[in-house]
Amino acid sequence: MEKYIKELKAHKLKITPQRLDILSFLDKNRIHPSADEIYKAIKINSPALSKTTIYNNIDVMVKNNIIKSFRFMDSNELRFDYKTTEHYHFICRKCKSIYDVDISLPYLEKFEHYMHKVEEFYGDYKGVCENCLNKKKLKNK
Amino acid sequence: MEKYIKELKAHKLKITPQRLDILSFLDKNRIHPSADEIYKAIKINSPALSKTTIYNNIDVMVKNNIIKSFRFMDSNELRFDYKTTEHYHFICRKCKSIYDVDISLPYLEKFEHYMHKVEEFYGDYKGVCENCLNKKKLKNK
DNA sequence: TCGTAAATTGTAACTATTACAAAATAGATA
DNA sequence: TATCTATTTTGTAATAGTTACAATTTACGA
Missing domain, CATH: 1.10.10.10 (Winged helix-like DNA-binding domain superfamily/Winged helix DNA-binding domain)
Known part of the structure; x- marks a missing residue:
């Protein structure tokens, strides 16, 4: 406290x-x-x-x-x-889990090429997470 | 049409x-x-x-x-x-311009390390754009 | 302990979006 | 081409998330 x-x-x-x-x-x-x-x-x-x-x-x-x-x-x-430190989110469309993805530095460097000064950034990604992918693989066997 | x-x-x-x-x-x-x-x-x-x-x-x-x-x-x-093709947005906090930033592939590759299957992604960046940075430089001279 | 600026509360208003039902219409079929 | 029907459009009302505001309460410096 x-x-x-x-x-x-x-x-x-x-x-x-x-x-x-x-x-x-x-x-x-x-x-x-x-x-x-x-x-x-x-x-x-x-x-x-x-x-x-x-x-x-x-x-x-x-x-x-x-x-x-x-x-x-x-x-x-x-x-x-x-x-928190800067991070992105990955959201699984199947189980709806949210994963924090630490992705800060390489991206900011990339942006230097654009000559804009990046102060804040935000991103999120959607797809199927590792767990759900593995579940599917097991079923297919 | x-x-x-x-x-x-x-x-x-x-x-x-x-x-x-x-x-x-x-x-x-x-x-x-x-x-x-x-x-x-x-x-x-x-x-x-x-x-x-x-x-x-x-x-x-x-x-x-x-x-x-x-x-x-x-x-x-x-x-x-x-x-459009996948892209991010960069928003200038001074002039409010929105720049489309084509950033697709390298980032998706990076995500493969996480073993999640990325299907959609979205990101936006805030800061000061090239134009506004240059304006400031001129003023300081 | 007191005084005051700041914080809290409850209500009402506002904005973006969705739900719904009635009227209109696109386009397949005869 | 005329007709039929599922789809689309419209207007209104409802909802969700957030903000505005005024009255009351509280934190905290003097």
Whole structure:
């Protein structure tokens, strides 16, 4: 908990139970949750929680680079990650698993050729994951 | 126009003026428009057009791979492209220009290492584009 | 402990999209 | 070519995700 307080203080943000709940939830549940999922999870133990609080805080924490927001290419809801290194997501269309794919540096280098200065990037990939591919192979035997 | 008719027929879709309008607009305006932008543009010459028609047809054409849909990482609206090769987008945070970045093959190869079968991919990049970087250099001189 | 700026809450509004039913139409068939 | 029917179009209403706003509460520096 101390770690989240430090993080908030470093950005001159007030320490509120709601903010600590959100940070703790995101840190302990690396499941790329939506705002609604965060809301529902925290509301269980803090029934007075308002959804606006979730949105407000998510917003301020994203702006302060404490957490990251992104969306999957075929979804209309934002999703959130506790501060992580840059990565892509691979989504299996069969089992819906989400794999984090660390892919940062080589891609950024590639972009230098375009002479644009890349500051942020985001990507996601869809297909069939290793597990599902193997299941299919077994069936075919 | 003949080309759009062929395209629709190839997928056993009925030829309607609305569909031809959408295809023609997307083909001639490579501006990654949103559903609303497509709607407004076509409605000028076809005032009876309904927004539902846009959504219905966009949907059916995406499913038939006639057009592509995607969204920018920080936007909540879908955007559409006339059939193109796979590419990423680079968005300049200063001038808001969108650059198409052809980046397909090397990345897919890279993914083979993960043993997942990649079928679709999507990515976008944000930063400062070449033009805006050059402008800044001139100013500093 | 107090005062104030900031945070929280609940409600209402807004935007993008989807659901649905009635009317219109494309295009196959006679 | 006229007719028939499944498909498409339209308009309206509903929904999901998010944002705006005003009243109340709270964090925290003085």
